[in-house]
Amino acid sequence: MATTTTETPHWTIGTAGDVATFTRVRPAPGGPRVWSGRGLALPEADLPTFGKALGEVMKLPVYWSARARAEDRSAGEQDVWSAPRHDPDDGFVHIAGPCHLPAEEPEAAFTLSLVHVRGLRVRIAAYLRDREL
Template identity: 40%
Template sequence: MIIAATREMQEWAAEIQGDEVTFRFSPPTEDLTAASELPRVWPGRGLGVLDTSLPGLRAALGEVMKAPAYWHGRAASRPGPGWAPPHRDGEDGFVYFTGPAGQAAPTAGYRAVLCFTVAVVDVRDLRIRVTGYLAAQSPR
C-alpha cells in the first residue's frame, strides 16, 4: 500500500509491504552535495537522519500509522527490540537512532541510502523517538 504524500511529509514517501514499511527520501537538491543529505542506515543497527529532515519523517511515520495495513501488520507481529533515545552529531547535523532499521547485514557503519525499511511493529516506537527529539529541540 502506497501512502499518499502530504505537504508535511516534505521529501519523504512511504509504502507498506506486508510486515515492512519502506521509506524513500528524495533530496531537495539535485547536485553533488545531495548525498550528504541522504539518510544513513547501518542495517539492523540504526538510522541517521539530517535534523532538518526529521519533521518530514515524523509526518511520514504518522501517515503510515493511519493506514489499515499498518494496524493489520502490527496485530500480526511482535515488536522488535525498540529504538534507543536519539543523539545528534554536531559535526554532520545528523540525528542517530539506534534500532532495527533495515535487515541485519554483515556490514559495519552507516551508509547513505535513498530508501530503508522498518518493520511495521517498530514504526510507533520510532515515531515516539522522533517526536520526543523534535519537542526537546523546539524553543520554549
C-alpha cells in the same frame, strides 16, 4: 502480497507485507545513513517531515494489521529505539534500532518493520519537543 504507496511532500512510503520502505523525495546530501539492523541517521532538518511520514503510516490499515499479527505485544514500544543523539559535527541525528537497507535501492531508501513505526515516531517526537525548549 498487496502493496500500498503513500506520498508526503518529502517522503514516499511503500508498504508491502509487514514492511514499510521510506524514500526521500529529494535525497539529502549524505543521507539518510543506514546501518542495516543497527540504526539510522537523518539530517536534523528532516526529522519533522519524517515524523509526519511515520504518522501517515500509522493511519494505514496495513499498519494496524501488522500490529495485530505481532506475537510480541511490546514490539511497537519505543524501547527498541535509542534516544536520538544529535552529532553537531555532521548535523545528523543518530538513532539505534531495527531498520534495514532494502536490497533493490540501498542508497535511496530504508525499511522498517511496521510494528516498529510507532516506537520510532515516539522517539522522534520527544526529541523534537526537547529541542524546542
